Amino acid sequence: MSIRVGIVGISGFGGGEAMRLIASHPSFDLVYAAGEGSAGSRLADRFPGAPAGLADLVIERWDPATLPKLDVLFASLPTGTSAEALARVPADVRIVDIGGDHRYAEGWAYGLADVWPDRIAGRTRVANPGCFPAATLTALAPLLAEGLIEPGNIVIDAKTGISGAGRGGGDSRFGYAESNENLVPYGLLRHVHVPEIETTIERLSGGSAAGLVFTPHLVPMTRGILATIYCRGRGRGRDRASTDQCLDAARRFYAGRAFVRVTDRPPQTKWATGSNLAFVGYAADPERNLVIAMGVVDNLGKGAAGQAVQNANLICGLPETAGLDGAPVWP
Amino acid sequence: MSIRVGIVGISGFGGGEAMRLIASHPSFDLVYAAGEGSAGSRLADRFPGAPAGLADLVIERWDPATLPKLDVLFASLPTGTSAEALARVPADVRIVDIGGDHRYAEGWAYGLADVWPDRIAGRTRVANPGCFPAATLTALAPLLAEGLIEPGNIVIDAKTGISGAGRGGGDSRFGYAESNENLVPYGLLRHVHVPEIETTIERLSGGSAAGLVFTPHLVPMTRGILATIYCRGRGRGRDRASTDQCLDAARRFYAGRAFVRVTDRPPQTKWATGSNLAFVGYAADPERNLVIAMGVVDNLGKGAAGQAVQNANLICGLPETAGLDGAPVWP
Amino acid sequence: MSIRVGIVGISGFGGGEAMRLIASHPSFDLVYAAGEGSAGSRLADRFPGAPAGLADLVIERWDPATLPKLDVLFASLPTGTSAEALARVPADVRIVDIGGDHRYAEGWAYGLADVWPDRIAGRTRVANPGCFPAATLTALAPLLAEGLIEPGNIVIDAKTGISGAGRGGGDSRFGYAESNENLVPYGLLRHVHVPEIETTIERLSGGSAAGLVFTPHLVPMTRGILATIYCRGRGRGRDRASTDQCLDAARRFYAGRAFVRVTDRPPQTKWATGSNLAFVGYAADPERNLVIAMGVVDNLGKGAAGQAVQNANLICGLPETAGLDGAPVWP
Amino acid sequence: MSIRVGIVGISGFGGGEAMRLIASHPSFDLVYAAGEGSAGSRLADRFPGAPAGLADLVIERWDPATLPKLDVLFASLPTGTSAEALARVPADVRIVDIGGDHRYAEGWAYGLADVWPDRIAGRTRVANPGCFPAATLTALAPLLAEGLIEPGNIVIDAKTGISGAGRGGGDSRFGYAESNENLVPYGLLRHVHVPEIETTIERLSGGSAAGLVFTPHLVPMTRGILATIYCRGRGRGRDRASTDQCLDAARRFYAGRAFVRVTDRPPQTKWATGSNLAFVGYAADPERNLVIAMGVVDNLGKGAAGQAVQNANLICGLPETAGLDGAPVWP
Known part of the structure; x- marks a missing residue:
């Protein structure tokens, strides 16, 4: 199964980590990336180690009106800057908001995935907990x-x-x-x-x-x-x-x-x-x-992109661990 | 005025910092250094940046029986290893113990110098607080x-x-x-x-x-x-x-x-x-x-060697700030 | 396809990284781990983040005479300590030696995998280049x-x-x-x-x-x-x-x-x-x-465990990138 | 002897280190500090560990027309920004330029103090070598x-x-x-x-x-x-x-x-x-x-402020080591 996903806020640390995790996810295909400082550049310019298949993806300027067809959008925007724009994302695009604007907001599940996965499964708007x-x-x-x-x-x-x-x-x-x-x-x-x-x-x-x-x-x-x-x-x-x-x-x-x-x-x-x-x-x-x-x-893992992918797995009905089984890097 | 001081435990971090502070102290002369791992080597072998005047001082094996004439001894030994040896230091050698064996021990002032300098001035045995x-x-x-x-x-x-x-x-x-x-x-x-x-x-x-x-x-x-x-x-x-x-x-x-x-x-x-x-x-x-x-x-400053020098100043009747007026290193 | 692999030298950094990579490898199954300092403990005691499936694997004392049936053995031992023991590993166990004892040794391919994969494919003894x-x-x-x-x-x-x-x-x-x-x-x-x-x-x-x-x-x-x-x-x-x-x-x-x-x-x-x-x-x-x-x-990647897994892929006839497609961790 | 010195560029790392060294210099008195970002604030706001005697010095906006009477000015400005302004400093104010604008410039000695102290002594304009x-x-x-x-x-x-x-x-x-x-x-x-x-x-x-x-x-x-x-x-x-x-x-x-x-x-x-x-x-x-x-x-020492103070010592006829005898901080 291929699920089309996008990331907005790819230039930040949370968005970059989401890219890393999605790149080795068995079901997610990254088809859209948007960022502020990096709009116009290729993913590989910003992330020299980006997987070959993603290297030439061009980072776009963030605009909900120009989204391609997506199944899931990961939003990793500075707190205070995303509420209005995310409200304009089509309803059939599921959103996991890594940023701080929708925690306990109306219509959004609070994505504390290890604690209450059942409250997240099947939702279309999930706010990731802060780190x-x-x-x-x-x-x-x-x-x-x-x-x-x-x-x-x-x-x-x-x-x-x-x-x-x-x-x-x-x-x-x-x-x-x-x-x-x-x-x-x-x-x-x-x-x-x-x-x-x-x-x-x-x-x-x-x-x-x-x-x-x-x-x-x-x-x-x-x-x-x-x-x-x-x-x-x-x-x-x-x-x-x-x-x-x-x-x-x-x-x-x-x-x-x-x-x-x-x-x-x-x-x-x-x-x-x-x-x-x-x-x-x-x-x-x-x-x-x-x-x-x-x-x-x-x-950036459980505190941001890792939990976001876990939440996306839950809302897409995938195994919760899909794409998240990498062991920690040590030392 | 020249006050003859020694350091035992020169190989450790606390002893090394005491050496650094004493080296630019206006009244203290380092005439004796003892250490475990470094006995037999010159101070400059252990501290390549040691001041020229101290470079050739040979580090001795610690033995209270072979102390030269000293006014003040700084002891910076691992906790549990110094009580017996320091008891054998002649009474006219004032001791500041940076280690942990004499805090609130009988006969020892607890050297919380900024808080109660009066309890330290004039004493001959001072136990430095832990860091x-x-x-x-x-x-x-x-x-x-x-x-x-x-x-x-x-x-x-x-x-x-x-x-x-x-x-x-x-x-x-x-x-x-x-x-x-x-x-x-x-x-x-x-x-x-x-x-x-x-x-x-x-x-x-x-x-x-x-x-x-x-x-x-x-x-x-x-x-x-x-x-x-x-x-x-x-x-x-x-x-x-x-x-x-x-x-x-x-x-x-x-x-x-x-x-x-x-x-x-x-x-x-x-x-x-x-x-x-x-x-x-x-x-x-x-x-x-x-x-x-x-x-x-x-x-290593107020938490060890800095406070030790401050205590030594107090027990020697020197200005409390002697040798301690260096501003912090930043960045 | 399940390929049974072992790691000797699991306590070191190279061995630990090999464990991490093997844990998410699609064809390798870690069935044996040996180490010096850690013999007798469970993998999870040594690596608290070890994957659940490996957590209870008991680290053994390294002895080529007690190897279980293995397809591939990764050796990550200090240089100078492995030649004799690795010579006693059965011929049908393929070996990738991350350590330094077999580089340009007789019978061993020098595993510079990106440069000459053809010299490695099909070999049974490969010496990983130094970092x-x-x-x-x-x-x-x-x-x-x-x-x-x-x-x-x-x-x-x-x-x-x-x-x-x-x-x-x-x-x-x-x-x-x-x-x-x-x-x-x-x-x-x-x-x-x-x-x-x-x-x-x-x-x-x-x-x-x-x-x-x-x-x-x-x-x-x-x-x-x-x-x-x-x-x-x-x-x-x-x-x-x-x-x-x-x-x-x-x-x-x-x-x-x-x-x-x-x-x-x-x-x-x-x-x-x-x-x-x-x-x-x-x-x-x-x-x-x-x-x-x-x-x-x-x-620890291309300089040790990453290249070792790449070499193992080559000698096992797997896709060279199997288990190695993780993007770099940044920042 | 009290020598009145000033620092321009106090907000930067080089200027800050010059402040630290001057603060414990036996002959230099810091009477003027200027900086870009920090103008208007007290020295202690910028350097919480500044010596008590300097804590209340107010950092001024840099303007050579409003310099107080100075014997020596240390300039630590970004390369390309200081030439014109330093040309307007009165001739009787000796200058040590830590920045990059006057190295091998006409009228300026190149202050490689350990190598050719004689070319520096008695000069009034010295350009510090780069780090x-x-x-x-x-x-x-x-x-x-x-x-x-x-x-x-x-x-x-x-x-x-x-x-x-x-x-x-x-x-x-x-x-x-x-x-x-x-x-x-x-x-x-x-x-x-x-x-x-x-x-x-x-x-x-x-x-x-x-x-x-x-x-x-x-x-x-x-x-x-x-x-x-x-x-x-x-x-x-x-x-x-x-x-x-x-x-x-x-x-x-x-x-x-x-x-x-x-x-x-x-x-x-x-x-x-x-x-x-x-x-x-x-x-x-x-x-x-x-x-x-x-x-x-x-x-920031020999590569900037330390050598600058050494050069200032040389041009003022002081002992070369004045204010510079602190041993390195270790560890």
């Missing part, structure tokens, strides 16, 4: 589902590689010399991803109000996200959550799921590099009624 | 001193550059290819630095019991520590701490102190690289009664 | 084949990422803190790869004596090799080689070949990361009769 | 002075850290994610530094015509330059240069000079980081009449 939420929610979902933690008292200390800030240019904060050997906290008490995480926590916990502190940090590496999450346990007395209980909850929750690995060692970002895997780990201290949850993803 | 405690306690001290936070409920998410793990060799976890592009949490719920931090918190808060969660992470950079610290405020109702109150408390606490910079932007590790500076920043959310404190140091 | 030779020879082959350069006067300034030095541990030279932000030339005038390069140059140039200067450098990055090669042109007067002539020679030489990309921009190491691609570029100055050739590979 | 020329010429000078190599046949394979490309912003090529794990050759056969190197080679070799190939590479590290230089020996028969002859020539040439270290190991960039040191090493193969010279500097 921080992907790491965070994958780790928290089993604890919330089993009521092991308080949804109202969660501290997320999140760390991302610098590709999470998008491509350089125009912003010296992300220059090599400025970023290398530097660790930078930012956006304290006001990060854009908080509402998305809170809404999902509430759904996962059956409606309890979520309360979050979210502190992102830029780490001098290209890819990778680790969320270290400090939670208050919900149990009382001898029922307080132990490390094993948390691990077991996660093993149950993700039993039979392809992309989430439950680990009894603290997960490291490099375990996921280049893959669609997520790693979750836990450490609990019943005496203090504390649970530490850890979630690791590649911010 | 994580240095970053953490410098940020927390003003809040504890003014009672702005609960000492019993503190979550420390700490991140260190890899030189904090000591020199490579023998441990592939710290190999370049394994560590680069990798972010690694470790030692969950059982980090060795916790007792030292708890004891100091209790002293700073007038005896209230401290309760800590401490999670260290290895970050792919050579130098630098950031502690992001989540605290519960102590105030009630309209008295809950605001960001400005925390900043003001820190400005008051460190008024006239040379090495601590209070910043209203989140501090970045690179601001401190190569220097003895510490940066502290705060963000509070009175509505949730939350205070986030951030402390940044160079783990 | 430096792979980058160098891929760039030089077209020039030598068309007689554009003097084989007797070639200066190779080669740069490799640190995974080229093998796994850390035991050698602090490759520790993160020691290697990061450091660029290190080594092995001047006596690099182990020179004979292999010289022999191949002589074959490619029809027997002319090769003369090489080879200077390797360690670059602070994990993967990637660039060889910048300074050659004297062979043409006289108006026949001296131009940049375009060199590029055309390479386009002719590699016409129809899947893995070598001829580029008119200077090639960058990141173009190849994670793939089996090689990039070659040229700049000539006829006035000075100078040709600069540049070759880029991923040292 | 690549600094590394290259320091290594070649002794060989040229003793006639050990042919000036007409020199291949320079040069590698620089990314701060050599200037501050990020506006150019995504130098973004962290694009530059990290990437090694990039550029500017083949047409690098801007060639004329400056050729002119100096001709002076050092007593007028023989220089012939150069110069290939720069961007290395994923912040600071550091290594030039690996391939030369043809000048000697004949048994007089061909050996490694020892080259080392001895360098030791003679730099005898008594403070900043050049002759090393019999291949020099590494990290040996120089943060210092004004240069390291030179040699490997010769008399049989092939080949000499490899290697030069290492910190591109």
